[in-house]
Amino acid sequence: MKPAFTHRFRVSPKKAIEIQRELSSLVVEKKLVIRNTRLVAGADVSYSKSSNRVHAAVVVLSFPELAVIEERTASCESSFPYIPGLLAFREAPPLLLAFRRLKNEPDVVLFDGHGIAHPRSFGIASHMGVILGVPAVGVAKSILVGEYRMPDEERGQYSPVLYNEKTVGIALRTRNNVKPVFVSVGNLIDLDSAREITLSCCTRYRLPEPIRAAHNLGVRQ
DSSP states (O other), X not given: OOOSOOOOOSOOHHHHHHHHHHHGGGOOOOOOOGGGOOEEEEEEEEEOSSSSEEEEEEEEEETTTOOEEEEEEEEEEOOSOOOTTOTHHHHHHHHHXXXXXXXXXXXXXXXXXXXXXXXXXXXXXXXXXXXXXXXXXXXXXXXXSSEEOOOOSSTTOEEEEEETTEEEEEEEOOSTTSOOEEEEEEESOOHHHHHXXXXXXXXXXXXOHHHHHHHHHHTTO
């Protein structure tokens, strides 16, 4: 799977912020036709405890069956510091390597992280979605920006995440009586479609199966 374009990631934090602000204008929000979705991918990144290496994992699953079709990993040394809001500059290089190795191109990718629910509306799901030119969804375990009301406790209930008086995502209950996840638009999808695909990928666990599969693959590296 080839990216639509790329850019330098070995930059200063100041330059990284400039890149985010520039590329955020390329995010497109549009409805995804879920019934046409055949392949869904999950992407996750882990960090080595003993070195500066960053490990990426991408798993492609059939949809709606959620059977694993393909698994790819990649690792590389990171030269960018760990700065909240700029994690793409640590995580995108190995992720791009893993995506380049895919033989099956997914119809939508779920990233462990945020999309436009980000200080500059350009979290890892938006960053990767724009570079890859693929529909992308951010599914995070905790909030980065904004405020929300806790949704009702039944599966499928949700409430908006508001930031600067704008809805940037939702807090979505994926299981009864379990903490919500935070879903936001990455690229080439709208929030309703992001909610629907995320919920459709959640079976027995809080996190969607594609992200769980990518996480489990990544920790085996």
